[in-house]
Amino acid sequence: MSQSLTRRRFFEGAAALGALAALSGCSPKVSESEDLADTGEAPEIEAINLDEYEVKHSWCYMCGPAKTICSTLCYLNPEGRWVHVEGNPVAGNNWGYGCKSLCAKGNSAMQTLYNPARLEYPMKRVGEKGEGKFERCTWEEALEGIAAKLLENREKYGPWSYAALSPQQCNFISSIGRRFMYVYGSPNYLHSAICQNQITVSRHLSIGKKTDCYPYQLGKTKLLVNWGVNGENADVNNTNDKANPYRRFDAMEQGLEFIDVRPMLDPLAAHASEWVPVRPGTDAALALAFLNVIIEEDLYDHDFCENWCNGFDKLAEHVKQFPPSWAAPITGISEEQIVHVARRIGTEKPMGVMYGNGAGDQANDGNWLSICLNLLVAITGNLDVPGGGGAGKKMPDPLFDTSKIGKIKPLMEKLPVYPEDAENGWAPSVSKLVAPEFPRWFQDPETYTADTTFNYPRSAYNRAFQAILTGEPYELKSMFAHSTNPLSQTRQPKMVAEALKKLDFFFVMDTAWNPSCDYADYVLPACTRYEDSCQIGVRNMPEGTFIGIEQQIAEPLGESRSDWRVYCDLAMAMGFGEDFWNGDFDEALRTQLEPTGFTLEELREKGYIFVERTDGAKPTEPEYQRYAELFADLPNGKVQCYNEIIGGKPNNREDGELGYLPVYVGPPEGIAETPEIAAEYPLIFTDVHAHRLSVHSYFSNLPYLRERNRLPWVKINPATAQQYGIEDGDWMKIESPHGWVKMVAEYFEGISPEVIMGKRGWWQDCEELSEPGYECFDGGSEVNNLYDATIENFDDFHSAMAKQTLVKISKWEG
Incomplete structure (x- = not known):
């Protein structure tokens, strides 16, 4: 199957229902026994002539209340009611100039305006x-x-x-x-400390403000390491974002292979050459082991490390204590796979790392994890080269x-x-x-x-x-x-x-x-x-x-x-x-x-x-390997393998000093880290950061979105569920050392048997579908009840908090 066809099928399912509903201006009528997902058939919709409708422009509201990501055309019927929305083809949404499609959220925008839950008065x-x-x-x-x-x-x-x-x-x-x-x-x-800002600042600390470990010319990239990026949910329709899945598929047609480092086999991961289902919260251990293999096996770029790395020798000595044999029992990844992936990172060029909110800003050692990921690209000589980290084409001036x-x-x-x-x-x-x-x-x-x-x-x-x-x-x-x-x-x-x-x-x-x-x-x-x-x-x-x-x-x-x-x-x-x-x-x-x-x-x-643009100007190739310019704001004008920006300085709590070299802290509760807790709470719980049918904890009250996302779900491996007598669709009780919630089991084989994964934010009800909202406290469905909130366990540089804990489960009989 061609990548183009694969790409098309992947996204049709995500947006089809919202698009059909938006076109008709009413919710599709589907019987309970004839769900679209089962039949594959679209509901009948009434054709309308959009030429007769007034068109207004807006920026889409559906990825946040004040963003200007997708430009939209909004169609008002002769009665003045907004009934249809589509992407503005001259604004460069989605696939770029000329594209009119929107994601499922964008197609549901009308329902925010006419939502019966709206506040009307002070x-x-x-x-x-x-x-x-x-x-x-x-x-x-x-x-x-x-x-x-x-x-x-x-x-x-x-x-x-x-x-x-x-x-x-x-x-x-x-x-x-x-x-x-x-x-x-x-x-x-x-x-919030749950933000791209945490990741960005860690990049500044390691490789400077003028470059990136993300490859901007994916069509020239041979190997991409996708680490904790949830692009199929967070970036479905944003063509300007590096994580846009369309860009990934386009690059795969030009030879890109990618390794997906995530605990759950989301749709994009199914297209990866390798899936690395790391235990949630242990990513820094895996990154340190990769650095160990690359340095110990002499896979690093000697010229770059000698001339452009500050304290490489100290980093090399430091990571000797993090071999694959140390990382394997922590991460749940075999020594063999750790070595194999590290060798690919060290030898396949050009290579880049794309990391997201699931890693650097939702782990209590997220700063060091982010720094390690940037160092992986730097020491292998993949910074500011065609298809490597940074090195994007220069856009013509506005x-x-x-x-x-x-x-x-x-x-x-x-x-x-x-x-x-x-x-x-x-x-x-x-x-x-x-x-x-x-x-x-x-x-x-x-x-x-x-x-x-x-x-x-x-x-x-x-x-x-x-x-x-x-x-x-x-x-x-x-x-x-x-x-x-x-x-x-x-x-x-x-x-x-x-x-x-x-x-x-x-x-x-x-x-x-x-x-x-x-x-x-x-x-x-x-x-x-x-x-x-x-x-x-x-x-x-x-x-x-x-x-x-x-x-x-x-x-x-x-x-x-x-x-x-x-x-x-x-x-x-x-x-x-x-x-x-x-x-x-x-x-x-x-x-x-x-x-x-x-x-x-x-x-x-x-x-x-x-x-x-009529002057014929096009994006141009940049100058490459401008290291003196790129690292000018860093101590000694070099990549900080030995970090002199933060090392020896007070942490954000002002109760200790920050180190010079990356360390592994690990989650507050983990299978390897706290075996005494794991004896009672044997499973790992985590949650997705973004979802294509909601915006964090908002929009569960919109019918177009809620009808495809009705119940507070948790994905669980069928083998694990059956050990506890839990069938697909059963309500289950999930209890951690910090609180408990109830959620609905959703069988999914693409998740480790020791991990279960949900979504936060189910407090909104949906009046039109008679779907309830759920409490934010114990006994409800707010996953934040399960997590640790001990300040001493937050990242001591940028305050990121762990997004994983240990839990025990049972069938909910309430």
């Missing part, structure tokens, strides 16, 4: 925290109440007592939300000035500089971080600048909640949760709920009620991006340069408001108007557009503008 708490007793109030009452309390707490406890909770990387929080924090005077942006698009100056200069900041060379107010996500010494003005929306001072989400309970170093007093449910976002929701009860002031803004709202003082209704016009995005392609804004498709539901505009409203109530365009967010958009030559009115009228 609400004020009238009962005890956690009771869920609220009454409707006006926006004026809510804004005045929030402003008065924030100003009172700033005066009583200091501006650092305010914090904002981050969901996944979200532009309105990291830009205008951060601007609000800084004007208020707080540095406490509470970042056809108009895009330099300000999507940028809102955060005004870091508004943050106070305390004596301790000045004395230590830290960024402003870093001394007041409640739980530094990265060590304070790392958060200096050069590392965290005022002109980015990615790098900035922040505290760790989970540790900040624990500080509320312990009072160490101090208690946060005010907190804003924006488009995030902290009872599903981080480890141990029971602990989070106790912290929310103790928190002095908590307010929430979201499109739908989430469980954390029960603990809020005020709940504010957010409109979707389809009900306002507040975000501009651009895309530069070989075919031309695209700029677009979401056009308003419908009036905001009830009294819901735009997230962007509410920050302006709140700033006005606080007396911050001068720093927030005197309450007119459109002025911020006009500032972004000034260099482009387009006006806000013009862009809103058209929705998008595409300027075609």
